[in-house]
Structure formats: structure tokens, C-alpha cells
Amino acid sequence: MPERVYEHQEIEARWQLRWDATPGLYKADEDSSRPKYYVLEMLPYPSGSLHIGHIRNYAIGDALARYKWMQGYNVLHPMGWDAFGLPAENAAIKNNRHPYEWTHANIAEMKRQHRRMGFSYDWDREVTTCEPEYYRWNQWFFLKMMERGLAYRKLANVNWCPECATVLANEQVIDGCCWRHETTRVEQKALSQWFWKTTAYADELLRDIDGILEGSWPDRVLTMQRNWIGRSEGTEVDFTLEGTGEKIRVFTTRVDTIYGATCVILAPEHPLAQQLLDDAGRARAKEMIDARKLKDVSDVLKDGHFTGGYAINPYNNERVPVWIGNFVLMDYGTGAIMAVPAHDERDFEFCTTYKIPIIPVIRPVDGELAVNPKAPFTDYGIAEIAGEFSGMTSADARRAMSAHAEKHGFGNLSITYRLKDWGISRQRYWGTPIPVIHCADCGVVPVPGDQLPVLLPTDAKITGQGKSPLAEAESFVNVNCPKCGKPARRETDTMDTFVDSSWYFYRYCDARNSNAPFDSKKIAYWFPIDQYIGGVEHAILHLIYSRFFTKVMRDLGLITNDEPAARLFTQGMVIRDGAKMSKNKGNVISADETITNYGADTARVFELFAAPPEKDMDWTDAGADGAYRFLSRVFRFVTRNVDRESEGHPASDRKALRKLHQAIHRVTDDFDSRWHFNTSIAGLMELLNLLCDEEPNLSKAALDQILPAFVLLLGPFAPFAAEEMWEAIGRTGPVFKQPWPKYDPEVEKEDAAEVILQVNGKLRGRLIVPFGADHATLEKAALADPKVQSFIEGKQIVKVVVVPDKLVNVVVR
RNA sequence: GCCCGGGUGGCGAAAUCGGCAGACGCAAGGGACUUAAAAUCCCUUUUUCCGUAAGGAGAGUGUGGGUUCAAGUCCCACCCCGGGCACCA
Incomplete structure (x- = not known):
């Protein structure tokens, strides 16, 4: 047969039509006798257009899904839309168009691009989080959390992004700025907000990092989560306030230094401070609190004020002054510390400023106790001037002194976490309504389960002015109290959109269920996710919330797995000319542009070939040209060698078959272990180079083995071209349903x-x-x-x- | 400051278990085909030195040490880049 030119546009358009006309092509069923494999890519926000960053993510998952199908697995490979969120609302304000319309138009557009890319999703399981059929289960989970005391409302200082005009969770504040507006400083506002008790699972979240996830999730993700949870072992100790006898509880990780404590410092917000301070002092406290709103505490000089009170150190009965200090945080530990200036940097700085005595009580293991130190000694050492504990190492002293406190009832061992509860209230429209009603008589009343979903009103005025738009929708707000029947008001805040993405992957298993979030039996079949793939930017946010949600659902008896994903893979970013792609820079490359210029297959092959998938990769047009050349050479080689009659030379046949089996070996290993598709594709290129060199001397018998195997190897990376060639060599049936080729160790072995x-x-x-x-x-x-x-x-x-x-x-x- | 990654040609990278450093691709240069261009195909391409040449000798994976018959790979110290956490007591 004469060779055919690789007409990517014509080939891809034709196969797209054929695949679209085959409903259920990638359908996954629960009742399969084959082993299951759940491969999942993080669902996108429907911003309006796929770009090459999305393509990289999906190309990795798609290659894996196709490989697993060919290996005989029952593959679940779903896709959906993280469809609530601010951009829809902002677009609505700008274009005077309802967020629902805008979102759905974007979804339709992105789905069209998905089809052009030929990704193998089971669209029957599509999940769109802004649909009542989905968000009603957010509300259902909210009620379950309330029942279990995991959802609560409190007045708190919360992070406020002026740009988003809403509250943010701690996880959404990066370097004191909003995660979506990197230059907008987050302010502190006191608001009544709903929280979910992530801290109730702090210990388990940490424990499973070291147990279940260690080795299966990337180290850097686990490290980030460990840092975020921030477990710290220490001791809580009560100092007794002189006069009233009230207790001031402090938290310290260095109780071994407590004989050197020369003052107690309270956070300016501490209730006791308000009580001890006179009017002038309260004004100073307010000054400190206000200063924090403007700047990070770390940028501000140490500031303090003597309260006038004194407290007694329970270990040595010393009387120490009680201060307030701007560097003591109300929401960490107990909001109060003992200052040991001789052994802590911050205390040293504070006490030097205010001329508070500095008393060394720990000496270096091989040195003397310091006299009038110029700097604090912060290492562990040997305790001195410490009563019965003198002479002990720091570690022994910590243990003995904690036990002593416990025995005498003025303290105990204590574990403190940096992690805080998840603030989920948002003062915006385009999210899940929080299903509670505020009644003047009954207080906060949950919406009865049979009244779900609480639908988003369609007549709300979206202004972006920082008040919940739902508050303006009279028909929505005014209801009767479910308990007493008297007029009451609905909650008008909506949920953080990270709620939506915390459990969507469970819904894929039973996407059309209208009686429950899902059928637990189906979850038991598919879970845990075998392979989750997404960007490392979600290392803390989405992935910690998802882990929390999974543990809550397990304790509700809905599921049995402890963690959502057995394995996690975080792919690198796609950058352009050394810079991160962003709309502001105007260097975003759209999927459409790429598919038209190069073809979907070329885009996939290049993105997989240019770098190992966990690293950032630079998109270059010249590199994409190279991938195109490769596919086009394969295509021509295969089409011109179909039905070629040739005797061939045994030596050439042997060489070619050896290289083929080496390539099978290499690609198989890459899939099974480390996913370095760049070397898989390099292996296929080497194979092609050798085949072209030996081409005149290849026999028909050898080609009959080589051509189909090569096409199958290419299938996970370039599905359109593979399908076209599969048909060209006279085979039928989708490539991804064919068995994966096997390598023969005898054939791949060199002669000598x-x-x-x-x-x-x-x-x-x-x-x-x-x-x-x-x-x-x-x-x-x-x-x-x-x-x-x-x-x-x-x-x-x-x-x-x-x-x-x-x-x-x-x-x- | 603490904790994770990482540093290899002009560029992206490879070397999977301590055993030939630079596979594969890009870019560049040269050539074939062509009236010409595109496309395609072939050759060269880490570096220094010796040689007219064939060829030969040496150096080289951030820096300095070490282990080993043998180190990009293991150990120690340091430098640089990226990321996370951070007045967290």
C-alpha cells in the first residue's frame, strides 16, 4: 500500500464523530468480574475554556485509564464540574447574566473541547456541583455535621477579602493575602460564622499521613499537610493571679525552663487582660489588635503593656508581672504564655525592651550556666536552679515536671495544633445555601431533612457589595420556624465552594441517586480511588478538606475507607517561555488553538514527552513540531507497510523484534512504576528509528507482529492516530479494548x-x-x-x- | 530559622540496583532531493590538547572532601534555585 499522509485534522474529526455516536463507549459498571480501577483527575472549574495545563492533567489520567483497560481492569474514569464560585458571580454582575446561564454555557464549551481531545470519560456519571440534585447533599451533610456537633456557629475574627467581598478560610489565605487575589491583603473582621470541626480529626489526619499515605502520596504534599496541621507537644500550666486567685493557663513546649519565667504575657484579646487593664491599658490593647489587622504580626516590633497584675509560678512560688504582648496569639494554645527570656528569642527581645529580668536556668551539656547572657540559649541542656529537677536533661525535666503538674493539679501534658476549624460561611450568592433558619424564640433551627434542598432563589440581586445577596431575596428569607411555626429568617450565607469538591468523587459512583448522596455498596466497590491526579496547588486546601470529609462520612457509617485516595500524583505546571501561564500575562494557550494547529494527539504526546509528569514543563512550539513529526513518521511507516510482500533478512527481523519487545518492556514498566512517559515515548521513537533503518529487509511475518503491537503501544498516548492505524492494518474494535502487548524475555535479549x-x-x-x-x-x-x-x-x-x-x-x- | 524537593551539553531531558555520562527530542551547522520553497531524508554537534589524517590522550554531572576496583548515583560539609511552614510559645 502507498503511504498515507498524516492528516491529523481529518483523522481526529472523523474519529470524534464515531466515538460520539457510540454511547457508553467508556461506561463503567459495578457488576464486573474484572478487578476495578478508579482513576480520577481533579475536576475543573468551568472558566470557559480548556488550556494546555488542563490537557496535561487529563492526558496523564487518560493514558493511565486506557492502559488499565488494556490490562483488563474495570476502569472508572469520570469527569465533572466544580461549578459554584465567584467568577460566575462576577461575570453575572458584569454582563447582567445569571450565573447559572454563564456557568452552563462554559460547561458546554469545555465539554466540546474535551470531546475534541478524545478523553475517555464516562459522561453518564457527570457531576455538576451547582445543580440542586448535587448541592442538596451538601446541605444534607451539613445537617449531619450539626447532629454530630461538627458544625457550629460562633462570633469570631475571620479573614475577609475585600476583593471577593467575602470571608475566607485559613487555608485560603496565602502570605496574608487572598488565594485568588495575590496582592489583596486579607483583613480581620468579627462575624458570626459557621465552622466545621476539622480540628476534631487533627490527630487522625496526622496519623494517617504517617500510616496509610506515607509512600503513596508525594512527600512534599504530606510534608505540607504535616506543617499545616502543626502538632506540638507541650505542657499547660496554671499561674495563679495574685488577689483574685484566678488561674492563668499558659501553654509551653519548654516547661523545663519554667524556673526562668520572669513574666506572664497575655494576648491583647485575652478576657483576663480586659479585666485587669485600666482604660488606658485597654486602649493600648486595642491599638495592638488594630495594628495586626493592617500587617502581619511578624512585621511588627514587639509591643507590650503591664496590666498591673501579678501571678505566682506554681513551681517556685515566684511572683511575676502579668503583661499583654502583641506577639501572643489568642487563637493558638491558651492565648497566654510564660516568658523565659534566657531561653527563647521572642521572650528575650520582649524582656530586653521592657527591662524585665533575664534568669538563665538551662546550661549547655558541656558548659556553665550563662551570666548576663547577650543572647538566649535555646538548645536543650541541663536544668539548674530548678529545685528537685536540677541536674536533669531538658527532656527528662519536661517529663518529670509535667507529671509533677498533673499530680498537684495545676497542669498537664497537652497537644496543640496549628490547624483551625474550617470556616465555611460565604457572603456570596453562587454557592450552596446553608440549611438553617434563625428563629427569635427557638434560635438556630436546622431545616428538616424532608425540606431539602433549600433552593437558591433566582430573584436575588447580585451586587458584590459584601452583603449576602440572599438577604435581599424576600421570598427566600422569610419563612416560618420549623419548630414553633412563627415567622423566622433563613440563613443567608452560602457554603465555601471547597465543600462541593470535598466529596464529588463519591458522587461519581452513583451520580443519579435522588434518595441519598450515594449507595454505600457502590462506594464499597469502587473506593478508595486507585489513582488521583491533580495539581500540587491543592496540596493543603482541597486535599485536607477531602480527607476530613472522608473521615466524617466514615463515622456517619456511609463508607468504610479511611482515606479517599490510595495513591496521589501531583503533576507539574505547564509554563510558557519560563513564565506561569495566566490570563493577565496573555500567554495562555487554549486547547482549541492547539488542536487546530497540531492535533489532540500531538498535544498529548508532546506534553508527556517534554518532561517527566511531576516536573514543570515548558511549552514550546518547536517541541510540539517534534511530536508532530514523530506521529507523522509512525503513520507513514505503518500505512506504507500494510500488506507489504517481502522475504526479508532474518538478521533484520531479529533486530526489529528485539527492539519491539524492549519497547514493550520499557513502556509497561513506566506505566507500572514511575510514570515517566517521557522515556516511554523516547522508547517508541527509538523503535521507529530502528524500524526505518531496517525497513527494506523486514519480512511480512515480522511486520505482521510489529505493526499491531506498535499501534497498541501508542494507543494510550495518541488514541486518534492509533485507532486510524488499527483500522488501516485491517483490525477492528476500539484500541483501548485490546489486550496490552506482552514482551518475551527471550526475544528482547541481545545475542551476546x-x-x-x-x-x-x-x-x-x-x-x-x-x-x-x-x-x-x-x-x-x-x-x-x-x-x-x-x-x-x-x-x-x-x-x-x-x-x-x-x-x-x-x-x- | 525549621521542613521538603532540586542543581547533568546551546535548550527539554536520559542514565530505574554503585558499572560505557548525555539515550530520545529541540535548536544550530552542513548535505541530498527541488527551477525554488515547504515537506522529507542523510551527516555533524560536551570540551581541551596532540596529529596533515586515520586516530590518540586528558577533563567533565553546583563546590570541597570522603568511601570504593569503580560515584551523576552512597557518606560528610558547604553554595545556589524552587516550594511549604513560621513571633505557633
């Missing part, structure tokens, strides 16, 4: 071993010998090699190292 000859570790020659040549033979052959001889002449042979089939190293002096 190439043994490297070294003298003193330097390459001096090589030797072709049969496999399995023994030690003595190799040594003799190496020493007989003229090149080797020229380097050992006149020298004394110290020893000869022989690695069979590999290397001989002659060591001379």
Missing part, C-alpha cells in the same frame, strides 16, 4: 553480551562474548586485549574485578 574493559576504572575497550561467560574466561580475554595490554604493560596487576556479562576492571599499580 557486550563487556566493558576497564583499566583502573577507565574505559579501554569492549568485548563481545556469549552470555554467561565465566569469570576466568572473561579475565583471560580482557588481559589478552591489545588495548588493555598497552595500559598494563610494565605495571603490576593488583586485582581483576569481573562482573559477568557486564564488565572487567583490571587494577594495576
Whole structure:
């Protein structure tokens, strides 16, 4: 057959039509006898257009899904839309168009691009989080959390982004700025807000990082989560306030230094501070609190004010002054600390500023106790001037002193976390309404389960002015109290959209269920997710919320898995000319543009080839040209060799088949272990190069093995081209349903071993010998090699190292 | 400051278990085909030195040490880049 030109546009358009006309092509069923495999890519926000960053994410997942199908797995590969969120609302304000319309138009557009890319999703399971059929279960979970005391409302200082005009969770504040507006400083506002008790699971979230997830999730993600949870072991100790006898509880990780405590410092917000301070002092406290709103505490100089009160250190009965200090945080530990200036940087700075005594009580293991130190000694050492604990190491003293506090009832061991509860209230329209009613008589009343969903009103006025738009919708707000029946008001805040994405992957297992979020039996079949794939930017936000949600659902008895995903893969970013792609820079490359210029297959192959998937990759048009050239060479090679009658030379056949089996081996290994598709594709390129070299001498029999195997190997990376070639060589049926080729260790083996000859570790020659040549033979052959001889002449042979089939190293002096 | 990654040609990278450094691709240069261009195909391409040449010798994976017959790979110290956490007591 004459070779055909690789007309990517025509080929891809035709196969897209055929696939679209095959409903259920990628359908996944629960009742399969084959082992299941759940591969999941993080669902996108429907911003309006797929770009090459999305393509990279989906190309990885799609290659894996297709490989697993070919390996005989029952694959679940779903896709959906993280459809609530601010951009829809902002677009609505700008274009005077309802967020629902805007969102759905974007989804339709992105789905069209998905189809052009040929990704293998089971669209019957599509989840769109802004649909009542989905968000009603957010509300259902909210009620369940309330029942279990995991959802509560409190007045708190919360993060406020002026740009978003809404509250943010701690996880959504990056370097004091909003996660979506990197230059907008987040302010502190006191508001009544709903929280979910993520802290109730702090310990388990941490424990499972070290147990279940260690080794299966990327280290850097686990590290980030460990840091975020921030577990800290220490001791809580009560200092007694002189006069009233009230207790001031402090938290310290260094109770071994407590004999050196020279004052107690309260956070300016501390209730006791308000009580101790006079009017002037309260004004100072307010100053400190206000200063924090403007700047990060870390940028501000130490500031303090004496309250006038004194407290007694329970260990040595010393009387120490009680201060307030701007660096003490109300929401960490107990909101109060003991200051030990001799052994802590911050305390040293504070006490030096205010001329508070500095008393060293820990000496270095091999040194003396410092006198009038110029700097704090913060290492562990030996306790001195510490009563019965003198002479103990810091570690022993911590244990003994904590036990002492517990025995005498003025303290105990304590574990403190940095993690805080998840604030989920948002003062915006385009989200899930929080299903509670505020009644003047009954207080906060949950909406009865049979009244769900609480639908988003369609007549709300969206202004972006920082008040909940739902508050303006009279028909929505005014209801009767479910308890007493009197007029009451609905909650007008909506939920953080991270709620939506915390459990969507469970819904995929039973996407059309209208009686429950899902059928637990289906979850038991599919979960855990075998492989989750997404960007590392979600390492803390989405992934910690999802883990929390999973644990709550397990404790509700809905599921049995402890973690959502058995394995996590975080792919690198796609950058352009060394810069992150962003709309502001105008360097975003759209999927449409790429598919038209290069084709979907080329885009996939290039993105997988340019770098290992966990690293950032730079998109270059020249690189994409290279991927196109490769596909086009394969295509021409295959089409011109269909039905070619040729005798061939056995030597060429053997070489070609050997390379083929080596390629199968390499691609299979890459899929099974480390996902370095760049080397998989390099292997296929090497195979093609060799086939072209040997082409005139290949027999029909060899080609009959090589062509189909090559097409199958290419299938996960370039599905359109593979399908076209599969048909061209006279085969039928989707490529991804064919069995994955197997390699034969006998065929892939080289004819003979190439043994490297070294003298003193330097390459001096090589030797072709049969496999399995023994030690003595190799040594003799190496020493007989003229090149080797020229380097050992006149020298004394110290020893000869022989690695069979590999290397001989002659060591001379 | 603490904790994770990472540093290899002009560029993206490969070397999977301590055994030939630079596979594969890009870019560049040269050539074939063509009236010409595109496309395609072939060759060269880490570096220094010796040689007219064939060829040969040396250096080289951020820096400095170490282990080893043998180190990009293991150990120690340091430098640089990226990321996370941080007045968290």
C-alpha cells in the first residue's frame, strides 16, 4: 500500500464523530468480574475554556485509564464540574447574566473541547456541583455535621477579602493575602460564622499521613499537610493571679525552663487582660489588635503593656508581672504564655525592651550556666536552679515536671495544633445555601431533612457589595420556624465552594441517586480511588478538606475507607517561555488553538514527552513540531507497510523484534512504576528509528507482529492516530479494548553480551562474548586485549574485578 | 530559622540496583532531493590538547572532601534555585 499522509485534522474529526455516536463507549459498571480501577483527575472549574495545563492533567489520567483497560481492569474514569464560585458571580454582575446561564454555557464549551481531545470519560456519571440534585447533599451533610456537633456557629475574627467581598478560610489565605487575589491583603473582621470541626480529626489526619499515605502520596504534599496541621507537644500550666486567685493557663513546649519565667504575657484579646487593664491599658490593647489587622504580626516590633497584675509560678512560688504582648496569639494554645527570656528569642527581645529580668536556668551539656547572657540559649541542656529537677536533661525535666503538674493539679501534658476549624460561611450568592433558619424564640433551627434542598432563589440581586445577596431575596428569607411555626429568617450565607469538591468523587459512583448522596455498596466497590491526579496547588486546601470529609462520612457509617485516595500524583505546571501561564500575562494557550494547529494527539504526546509528569514543563512550539513529526513518521511507516510482500533478512527481523519487545518492556514498566512517559515515548521513537533503518529487509511475518503491537503501544498516548492505524492494518474494535502487548524475555535479549574493559576504572575497550561467560574466561580475554595490554604493560596487576556479562576492571599499580 | 524537593551539553531531558555520562527530542551547522520553497531524508554537534589524517590522550554531572576496583548515583560539609511552614510559645 502507498503511504498515507498524516492528516491529523481529518483523522481526529472523523474519529470524534464515531466515538460520539457510540454511547457508553467508556461506561463503567459495578457488576464486573474484572478487578476495578478508579482513576480520577481533579475536576475543573468551568472558566470557559480548556488550556494546555488542563490537557496535561487529563492526558496523564487518560493514558493511565486506557492502559488499565488494556490490562483488563474495570476502569472508572469520570469527569465533572466544580461549578459554584465567584467568577460566575462576577461575570453575572458584569454582563447582567445569571450565573447559572454563564456557568452552563462554559460547561458546554469545555465539554466540546474535551470531546475534541478524545478523553475517555464516562459522561453518564457527570457531576455538576451547582445543580440542586448535587448541592442538596451538601446541605444534607451539613445537617449531619450539626447532629454530630461538627458544625457550629460562633462570633469570631475571620479573614475577609475585600476583593471577593467575602470571608475566607485559613487555608485560603496565602502570605496574608487572598488565594485568588495575590496582592489583596486579607483583613480581620468579627462575624458570626459557621465552622466545621476539622480540628476534631487533627490527630487522625496526622496519623494517617504517617500510616496509610506515607509512600503513596508525594512527600512534599504530606510534608505540607504535616506543617499545616502543626502538632506540638507541650505542657499547660496554671499561674495563679495574685488577689483574685484566678488561674492563668499558659501553654509551653519548654516547661523545663519554667524556673526562668520572669513574666506572664497575655494576648491583647485575652478576657483576663480586659479585666485587669485600666482604660488606658485597654486602649493600648486595642491599638495592638488594630495594628495586626493592617500587617502581619511578624512585621511588627514587639509591643507590650503591664496590666498591673501579678501571678505566682506554681513551681517556685515566684511572683511575676502579668503583661499583654502583641506577639501572643489568642487563637493558638491558651492565648497566654510564660516568658523565659534566657531561653527563647521572642521572650528575650520582649524582656530586653521592657527591662524585665533575664534568669538563665538551662546550661549547655558541656558548659556553665550563662551570666548576663547577650543572647538566649535555646538548645536543650541541663536544668539548674530548678529545685528537685536540677541536674536533669531538658527532656527528662519536661517529663518529670509535667507529671509533677498533673499530680498537684495545676497542669498537664497537652497537644496543640496549628490547624483551625474550617470556616465555611460565604457572603456570596453562587454557592450552596446553608440549611438553617434563625428563629427569635427557638434560635438556630436546622431545616428538616424532608425540606431539602433549600433552593437558591433566582430573584436575588447580585451586587458584590459584601452583603449576602440572599438577604435581599424576600421570598427566600422569610419563612416560618420549623419548630414553633412563627415567622423566622433563613440563613443567608452560602457554603465555601471547597465543600462541593470535598466529596464529588463519591458522587461519581452513583451520580443519579435522588434518595441519598450515594449507595454505600457502590462506594464499597469502587473506593478508595486507585489513582488521583491533580495539581500540587491543592496540596493543603482541597486535599485536607477531602480527607476530613472522608473521615466524617466514615463515622456517619456511609463508607468504610479511611482515606479517599490510595495513591496521589501531583503533576507539574505547564509554563510558557519560563513564565506561569495566566490570563493577565496573555500567554495562555487554549486547547482549541492547539488542536487546530497540531492535533489532540500531538498535544498529548508532546506534553508527556517534554518532561517527566511531576516536573514543570515548558511549552514550546518547536517541541510540539517534534511530536508532530514523530506521529507523522509512525503513520507513514505503518500505512506504507500494510500488506507489504517481502522475504526479508532474518538478521533484520531479529533486530526489529528485539527492539519491539524492549519497547514493550520499557513502556509497561513506566506505566507500572514511575510514570515517566517521557522515556516511554523516547522508547517508541527509538523503535521507529530502528524500524526505518531496517525497513527494506523486514519480512511480512515480522511486520505482521510489529505493526499491531506498535499501534497498541501508542494507543494510550495518541488514541486518534492509533485507532486510524488499527483500522488501516485491517483490525477492528476500539484500541483501548485490546489486550496490552506482552514482551518475551527471550526475544528482547541481545545475542551476546557486550563487556566493558576497564583499566583502573577507565574505559579501554569492549568485548563481545556469549552470555554467561565465566569469570576466568572473561579475565583471560580482557588481559589478552591489545588495548588493555598497552595500559598494563610494565605495571603490576593488583586485582581483576569481573562482573559477568557486564564488565572487567583490571587494577594495576 | 525549621521542613521538603532540586542543581547533568546551546535548550527539554536520559542514565530505574554503585558499572560505557548525555539515550530520545529541540535548536544550530552542513548535505541530498527541488527551477525554488515547504515537506522529507542523510551527516555533524560536551570540551581541551596532540596529529596533515586515520586516530590518540586528558577533563567533565553546583563546590570541597570522603568511601570504593569503580560515584551523576552512597557518606560528610558547604553554595545556589524552587516550594511549604513560621513571633505557633
